[in-house]
Amino acid sequence: MQREALRVLASEPVGPYRLLRLARGRLDPGMPGQFFMLSPPGHLLPRPMSLCLAPPRELVFLIDPVGKGTRALAEAEPGETMTVLGPLGNGYCLRVEKPLLVGGGIGVAPFPYLSHALGEPPALLGFRTAHHAAAAALVPNAEVVLDPTLVTDVMPSDYDVFACGPEPMLWAVARRAPDAQLAWEAPMACGFGACYGCAVEIGGELRRLCVEGPILELKASRWRKVRRREAA
Ligand SMILES: Cc1cc2nc3c(=O)[nH]c(=O)nc-3n(C[C@H](O)[C@H](O)[C@H](O)COP(=O)(O)OP(=O)(O)OC[C@H]3O[C@@H](n4cnc5c(N)ncnc54)[C@H](O)[C@@H]3O)c2cc1C
Ligand code: FES
Known part of the structure; x- marks a missing residue:
């Protein structure tokens, strides 16, 4: 996991979504299913985003502009920079047959x-x-x-x-x-296990989805969301 200020290369419409292309810098793209915390220009709090594509020298994210953070990410202009932290969480296990x-x-x-x-x-x-x-x-x-x-x-x-x-x-x-x-998704403030904002209950224990997940097999975990006051 590394943090770096990355340059916006482009923000392209895909239906109602935006494909945000960032210069990769020194960041590793990680495994499919892992995510990055992206700080929109002018916003303090980062937002979690799954990596969508990893062409050479780029990190590409598909963004649904549902609120002010995602709208700011989608509207970032080429040449602007945003702080990116990752890769975070676990990825999908790729050793499958079909x-x-x-x-x-x-x-x-x-x-x-x-x-x-x-x-x-x-x-x-x-x-x-x-x-x-x-x-x-x-x-x-x-x-x-x-x-x-x-x-x-x-x-x-x-x-x-x-x-x-x-x-x-x-x-x-x-x-x-x-x-x-x-x-799975949960609201995430830090993305690396420090705030418990993403806490879910797994097998009767409080676990952080940003660290134990976001990829979970249901049969192994039987997790449930924790009410916000329990997670504080
Ligand atoms: C691991 C992970 C990967 C993600 N990958 C992507 C991605 O690739 N592309 C993408 O567009 N979005 C992704 N999301 C969701 C994205 O992070 C949230 O939509 C974003 O943080 C909302 O921020 P906002 O300021 O735009 O909206 P806000 O104003 O904060 O919220 C808008 C609405 O979305 C709800 N919301 C906010 N965050 C979440 C969340 N994490 N889970 C469920 N509901 C939420 C709020 O309750 C509210 O109803 C991912 C989330 C996680 C946890
Ligand atoms: S988002 Fe902070 S502990 Fe998971």
């Missing part, structure tokens, strides 16, 4: 890098609208479903599933594929 990527919405963000590492396996991606589904073009061999069809309605069995997406989708995937590797 991979299938299953994602929803902005959950596709780590899949381009993951797909490349796995040799471009099939992917099943769900989106709210055709406009959101523009992000599927970043993932090779993707089959797209749109609401009201859910990825779990059409998910085949007997695959080694890698999943990322909204929490209800992760629970539904885990019911269909108990061995699936699931990328």
Whole structure:
């Protein structure tokens, strides 16, 4: 893990999302599923972002501008710099026989890098609208479903599933594929285990999702979110 001020190369629209290209500097891209803490220009608090692509000399992130931090990241101008810390957390385990990527919405963000590492396996991606589904073009061999069809309605069995997406989708995937590797989210202030802001309960113990995760297998962990006052 390293911290460095990286230069913005470009911010490109992909449907309602933005593809933020940063000069890589000396940072290691890490494993697919790991994340970085990005400090938007002019903001003190960093935001966690999965690495989307790692072309030579670049780190690329797919951003859903849902609030003020992500909007500031998406609107960063070429030539500006932002502080980036990472890679953080664990990554997906890539030693599987028959991979299938299953994602929803902005959950596709780590899949381009993951797909490349796995040799471009099939992917099943769900989106709210055709406009959101523009992000599927970043993932090779993707089959797209749109609401009201859910990825779990059409998910085949007997695959080694890698999943990322909204929490209800992760629970539904885990019911269909108990061995699936699931990328979970929690609000994160530090990203490296110092603040307990991301605490979840795993097997009756308080664990930090930024350190123990964000990738967890449900069958092994049976985790649940901790209410904010318990996590303080
Ligand atoms: C490990 C990890 C990887 C992530 N990767 C990506 C990515 O690649 N691309 C991307 O666009 N987003 C990603 N996110 C989510 C992103 O970090 C949050 O959307 C962002 O921090 C929100 O900040 P904001 O200031 O824009 O919004 P805020 O104004 O802080 O919040 C906007 C809304 O999002 C909710 N929210 C904020 N943070 C989270 C969170 N971590 N989990 C669930 N809900 C949240 C808030 O409750 C609120 O409803 C990731 C999160 C984690 C934990
Ligand atoms: S985000 Fe600070 S401990 Fe996980």
